[in-house]
Amino acid sequence: MPMPTKDNMIRALSANGGVVFCGLDSTEMVREAERIHKTSAVTSAALGRLLTAASMMGMMLKTEDASITLRLAGGGPAGTVLAVANGDGCARGYVQNPVVELPLRPDGKLDVGGAVGKQGTLSVVRDLGMKEPYVGQIPLASGEVAEDITAYYAVSEQIPTVCALGVLVNPDLTIACAGGYLIQLLPGATEAEISQIEQNIGKMSSVTALLSAGKGPEEIMQLAMDGFDAQLLDSRRVGYRCDCSLARVERALASLGRAELEEMAAEQEEAEVCCQFCDKKYRVPLKKLLAQL
Numbered sequence: 001m002p003m004p005t006k007d008n009m010i011r012a013l014s015a016n017g018g019v020v021f022c023g024l025d026s027t028e029m030v031r032e033a034e035r036i037h038k039t040s041a042v043t044s045a046a047l048g049r050l051l052t053a054a055s056m057m058g059m060m061l062k063t064e065d066a067s068i069t070l071r072l073a074g075g076g077p078a079g080t081v082l083a084v085a086n087g088d089g090c091a092r093g094y095v096q097n098p099v100v101e102l103p104l105r106p107d108g109k110l111d112v113g114g115a116v117g118k119q120g121t122l123s124v125v126r127d128l129g130m131k132e133p134y135v136g137q138i139p140l141a142s143g144e145v146a147e148d149i150t151a152y153y154a155v156s157e158q159i160p161t162v163c164a165l166g167v168l169v170n171p172d173l174t175i176a177c178a179g180g181y182l183i184q185l186l187p188g189a190t191e192a193e194i195s196q197i198e199q200n201i202g203k204m205s206s207v208t209a210l211l212s213a214g215k216g217p218e219e220i221m222q223l224a225m226d227g228f229d230a231q232l233l234d235s236r237r238v239g240y241r242c243d244c245s246l247a248r249v250e251r252a253l254a255s256l257g258r259a260e261l262e263e264m265a266a267e268q269e270e271a272e273v274c275c276q277f278c279d280k281k282y283r284v285p286l287k288k289l290l291a292q293l
C-alpha cells in the first residue's frame with residue numbers, strides 16, 4: 001500500500017505546555033480507502049473524516065501497540081462507518097454501504113450528516129493492551145464527524161477539544177485532498193488561552209481550503225497556534241495500513257467452534273475469507289484447520 005513520501009502528521013505543544021496540537025494531511029490515506037472500497041463522494045468524505053480522526057486519536061494514545069476504534073452508527077443510508085488506528089497513527093476502515101448518493105447541502109458541501117444519519121451513537125474503544133479496553137459512547141451530535149469527536153472528548157474524557165476534518169472529492173470521485181487537526185487544552189489552560197484559540201480558528205479557512213492552497217500540517221499549526229510560541233513535538237509518516245494475516249483469519253474462523261467448522265467442511269474444502277478493511281482474500285483449508293483445533 002502506498003505510504004506518503006514525507007512526514008504528514010505533526011504534533012506541537014504551546015510554550016507553557018497547556019495546549020497540544022495534532023495535524024494531519026491524510027490525502028494518501030483517504031485515496032487508498034477510496035481505491036479499496038470504491039466509495040461514492042459522500043461516503044469517501046464520511047470514511048475519510050473518520051479515518052483522519054482515528055489516525056490523530058491513535059497518535060494521542062502515546063503507545064505504539066495500543067489501538068483505537070471509532071464506530072459511527074447513525075441510522076443513515078451509509079450504515080455503520082468504522083475506523084481503526086494504531087498508536088503509530090496508521091489507520092484502516094470501512095463503510096457498510098459504500099455507494100450512497102445524496103444531493104449536496106444548501107451550502108454546496110457533501111451531506112455527510114445525511115449519509116451517516118443523526119439518530120445513533122459514536123462509540124470509541126481504546127485498547128491500551130490492558131485486560132479490558134476502555135469503551136466510551138455518546139449520542140451523535142450531527143453525524144458530520146468533527147462535531148461528534150469534539151462532543152466525545154467533552155462528555156467522555158472531559159477534555160476541551162477543537163476538531164476540524166475535511167475531505168475534498170473531485171468530480172471524477174478521486175480525492176483532491178484530505179486532512180484535519182485536533183487541538184486539546186490540557187488541565188490548567190486559562191480562559192485567555194481558550195479565547196485566543198477560538199480567535200485563531202475563527203480566522204482560518206477550512207482544512208481542505210488550506211491544503212488546496214499548499215499549506216501542510218506545520219503551516220496549519222502556525223495559524224491555529226498563533227501567539228502560543230508552539231514547539232514541534234514530533235512528526236511522522238502515517239498512511240492506510242491493514243494488519244490482517246492468514247494467522248488472524250484462521251483464529252477468527254477457529255472461534256466459530258468445531259461444530260460450525262465441521263458443517264462448513266462437509267460442504268467445501270476451503271473457506272474463502274475477504275478482509276473487510278483491505279479486500280485481501282484468504283483461502284483456508286478447513287480439514288487442516290479442524291485438525292489443528
Ligand SMILES: [Zn+2]
Nearest residue numbers: 242244275278
Ligand atoms: Zn486486511
